[in-house]
Amino acid sequence: MLVLGGGLAGVACARRLAEDGVGVTLVDRNDYHQFQPLLYQVASSQLPAEDVARPHRAIFREHATVDVVTAEVAEVWLADHGLVLTDGRTLTGSHVVVAAGARPNFFGVPGAAEHAFPLYSVADAERLRLHLQDLLRDAAPGTLDVVVVGGGPTGVETTGALAELMGALHASGRLARPGRITIVDRGDALLGEFSAHAQEYTARKLREAGADVRLHTGVAAVHPDRVELDDGSSIPARTVVWGGGELGASVAASAGPEPGRGARLDVRPDLTLEGYPDAYAVGDAANIPSGESGTWPQLGSVAQQSGKWAAENVLRDLRREPSRPFRYKDKGIMAMIGRNAAVAEVGRHHHQVEGPVAFAAWLGVHMMLMSGVHSKTDAFVTWAWDYFDRDRTATLEASATPQRIAWGDDEADRPHIALD
Numbered sequence: 001m002l003v004l005g006g007g008l009a010g011v012a013c014a015r016r017l018a019e020d021g022v023g024v025t026l027v028d029r030n031d032y033h034q035f036q037p038l039l040y041q042v043a044s045s046q047l048p049a050e051d052v053a054r055p056h057r058a059i060f061r062e063h064a065t066v067d068v069v070t071a072e073v074a075e076v077w078l079a080d081h082g083l084v085l086t087d088g089r090t091l092t093g094s095h096v097v098v099a100a101g102a103r104p105n106f107f108g109v110p111g112a113a114e115h116a117f118p119l120y121s122v123a124d125a126e127r128l129r130l131h132l133q134d135l136l137r138d139a140a141p142g143t144l145d146v147v148v149v150g151g152g153p154t155g156v157e158t159t160g161a162l163a164e165l166m167g168a169l170h171a172s173g174r175l176a177r178p179g180r181i182t183i184v185d186r187g188d189a190l191l192g193e194f195s196a197h198a199q200e201y202t203a204r205k206l207r208e209a210g211a212d213v214r215l216h217t218g219v220a221a222v223h224p225d226r227v228e229l230d231d232g233s234s235i236p237a238r239t240v241v242w243g244g245g246e247l248g249a250s251v252a253a254s255a256g257p258e259p260g261r262g263a264r265l266d267v268r269p270d271l272t273l274e275g276y277p278d279a280y281a282v283g284d285a286a287n288i289p290s291g292e293s294g295t296w297p298q299l300g301s302v303a304q305q306s307g308k309w310a311a312e313n314v315l316r317d318l319r320r321e322p323s324r325p326f327r328y329k330d331k332g333i334m335a336m337i338g339r340n341a342a343v344a345e346v347g348r349h350h351h352q353v354e355g356p357v358a359f360a361a362w363l364g365v366h367m368m369l370m371s372g373v374h375s376k377t378d379a380f381v382t383w384a385w386d387y388f389d390r391d392r393t394a395t396l397e398a399s400a401t402p403q404r405i406a407w408g409d410d411e412a413d414r415p416h417i418a419l420d
């Protein structure tokens with residue numbers, strides 16, 4: 001049984017299979033899992049990278065039937081349930097689950113892939129942090145100005161964290177003129193999926209934190225020192241963060257079926273690929289039918305639940321029982337805009353809350369996501385309340401060590417993150 005990808009979906013799938021003693025080979029290019037919802041905390045120096053990554057061998061220490069292979073997958077063979085690795089090896093199994101996640105979508109904007117900083121991996125977040133830290137040393141006016149492209153949750157959360165960081169550096173006397181953070185989006189509101197009320201709250205909180213919000217604004221090109229907008233104007237900035245959308249992982253395209261919307265694999269209601277009853281796609285790599293509005297969004301809870309559901313269907317198949325269509329337990333949508341500011345739409349009817357109640361909802365969902373990879377979720381809760389509640393001055397790591405999550409891990413359980 002093969003699982004491609006050790007993110008939230010792949011880990012949930014492998015864990016569920018291992019609980020029933022099924023042998024699993026999980027392949028990932030990194031030897032660690034990365035927890036994407038906290039990447040902006042790493043980029044803004046509020047958490048060290050090691051705190052949002054966890055070695056796969058530590059996750060599966062108590063699951064003897066899971067074999068972790070650290071390798072890049074070049075190709076997926078659906079018919080033979082095989083994975084071809086870039087080192088020339090081929091792995092085969094009884095079933096294959098594609099849980100390879102996503103990559104940034106630069107929408108063909110010239111210069112974006114070369115000059116913008118995406119935020120999809122721990123290495124991306126660490127690169128952005130080091131870049132900002134470099135710029136901080138040369139704190140000439142304008143050096144630290146940042147443009148964040150995309151007003152979805154990633155763009156909003158990153159804008160909030162960076163605006164707070166600049167404000168804190170200014171307040172502590174380390175920066176005479178804090179960098180200006182501008183978030184741009186083509187649409188007429190931030191957080192397009194949320195209600196108008198939540199959108200207004202978000203824009204207000206970001207402005208209060210010192211950010212500029214520019215709507216109805218598309219990006220025409222990214223240069224090393226400025227962003228060109230589609231109205232012909234430009235914003236000088238040596239840092240452009242790309243939160244502009246995502247595509248399914250490139251390896252998904254090698255699987256054979258024509259990828260669907262967002263270059264993701266279209267799956268049947270039971271998460272299998274049409275014509276391949278032993279092959280599944282889950283999480284961000286898949287377009288998973290929702291039954292009403294098309295497909296489920298690219299969210300951690302969808303990834304985790306679909307990974308587990310695919311495992312349940314594999315187990316049913318091994319027992320020669322029919323598979324079942326995926327049923328998602330909707331946890332709602334939420335975004336943390338900064339300390340003391342969060343929005344959430346929770347429950348089946350997406351009841352809207354903001355402030356501490358929204359933060360509590362965010363915490364509940366993220367604790368559940370994290371429990372798939374960490375046993376000490378109480379340490380995460382302690383850290384998160386402290387972050388949300390206290391007006392602690394954020395500082396770049398150059399001058400202080402960020403507050404850590406007290407995982408209490410041994411040295412052997414710390415990931416080693418390489419920036420290639």
Ligand SMILES: Cc1cc2nc3c(=O)[nH]c(=O)nc-3n(C[C@H](O)[C@H](O)[C@H](O)COP(=O)(O)OP(=O)(O)OC[C@H]3O[C@@H](n4cnc5c(N)ncnc54)[C@H](O)[C@@H]3O)c2cc1C
Binds near residue numbers: 030038040119120282
């Ligand atoms: C910045 C950011 C913030 C987010 N915040 C939230 C949030 O607050 N709440 C929420 O619910 N969701 C959030 N999401 C979405 C959520 O993180 C994703 O939906 C979820 O992590 C997807 O899980 P996955 O397992 O499908 O993919 P991933 O977690 O991306 O895992 C895919 C894995 O496949 C591996 N892989 C890919 N290709 C190959 C290959 N060719 N060879 C070997 N290995 C490969 C990768 O290394 C990776 O480990 C956020 C996403 C981002 C990017």
